[in-house]
Amino acid sequence: MNSQKSIAKQELLIEAGRTEQQYWQDLWRYRELFYFLAWRDILVRYKQTSIGIAWALIRPFLTMLVFTIVFGQLAKLPSQGAPYPILVFSAMLPWQFFANSLSECSNSLISNANLISKVYFPRLVVPTSAVVVSFVDFMISGMILLALMAWYNFVPSWRIVTLPFFIAVAFAASMGAGLWLASLNVQYRDFRYIVPFIVQFGLYISPVGFSSSVVPEQWRLIYSLNPIVGVIDGFRWAILGGESHIYLPGFILSLALVFWLFISGIWYFRKMERKFADVI
Numbered sequence: 001m002n003s004q005k006s007i008a009k010q011e012l013l014i015e016a017g018r019t020e021q022q023y024w025q026d027l028w029r030y031r032e033l034f035y036f037l038a039w040r041d042i043l044v045r046y047k048q049t050s051i052g053i054a055w056a057l058i059r060p061f062l063t064m065l066v067f068t069i070v071f072g073q074l075a076k077l078p079s080q081g082a083p084y085p086i087l088v089f090s091a092m093l094p095w096q097f098f099a100n101s102l103s104e105c106s107n108s109l110i111s112n113a114n115l116i117s118k119v120y121f122p123r124l125v126v127p128t129s130a131v132v133v134s135f136v137d138f139m140i141s142g143m144i145l146l147a148l149m150a151w152y153n154f155v156p157s158w159r160i161v162t163l164p165f166f167i168a169v170a171f172a173a174s175m176g177a178g179l180w181l182a183s184l185n186v187q188y189r190d191f192r193y194i195v196p197f198i199v200q201f202g203l204y205i206s207p208v209g210f211s212s213s214v215v216p217e218q219w220r221l222i223y224s225l226n227p228i229v230g231v232i233d234g235f236r237w238a239i240l241g242g243e244s245h246i247y248l249p250g251f252i253l254s255l256a257l258v259f260w261l262f263i264s265g266i267w268y269f270r271k272m273e274r275k276f277a278d279v280i
Contacts, residue, residue, distance in 0.1 A: 023122060026122045027122045027125065030122055030125055034128065038129040038133055041129065042136060056137045057143065057144055060092045060093075064085055064088045067208065067209035067210075070209065071084070071088075071209045071210050072084030075210075077214055078213065078214065080240055080242065081242040082240045083152045083154060085152075086145070086148050086149065086152065088208065089144060089148055090235050091207060093142060094166070094170045094231045094232055094235050095206060095232065096138065097137070097174060098173060098177070098228055099202065099203070101175070101177070101178045102195055102199055103199060104178075105131060105174075105178025105179065105181055105182045106178070106185045106191060108126045108127045108130040108182055109182050109185065109186050110185060116276055123276055124269060124273075126182075127178050127179055131174050131175050156239055159239075160238055160241075163235070163239065166231060166234035166238055169231055169234060172258050172262040173227050173228060173231055173258045173262070175262060176262035176265035176266075177261055180261070180265045180269075183269050186276055206226060206232060207229060207232055211236070211244075212232070212233055212247070212250075213245075213247075220247050221250055224253045225257070227254045227261060229250065230253070230254020230255055230257075231254065231258070233246050233247065233250075233254075
């Protein structure tokens, strides 16, 4: 009888790993939750829309068209020896990935508040799944770039083999900035209004519609304080080849900032993680 009572009193305690090693092991254990959240967000994003996932193609295509007309046809800016639509879209890909990641990550914890407040799992799963969903849009939008290359009979040089490296840099930049905004948005709900402004303003100060080579030489290093500048220049260097080049001091600076953003984003997220369930 006493043994039955002791069994009845036993409880299952679920808690976060006490060490960093246990935490990263928990990430692997909860990989199925990661798949579920990412797949759910992909399905929900275009649910009940008439053309569905085609929006991932239409939005960047229309933006590219506007930039081509304004900067290529009206302003007559240089295109680094490539057709201007390809110049623009080779920058649209990493920019859209970065911008979508910021928007999705910043709201990811708030959107999953019920899940976060009830059960334990590594909270890092939530913003990471948001970045992966944005990466799916990135891959879909890449079909437009392939179509543009076919239309203009544009064949990339050997540099295209370096593109995975610049994709990894874009992923790190998106992840780092996304973790910062996700954490801050839980503490300060004002960031739900700040993030759209950051995305809109960032589009104007990033070399999406034009080549960063038009920036005066004395301002190039300061301009590279925007970490996405190095990412975009890297994409163009890999895709366009030919006359495109990387401003090495600025690229190194951007790369260092991306690395700092990624490491500090993880650090700040882990620091705030234990408070999420109470604050959210």
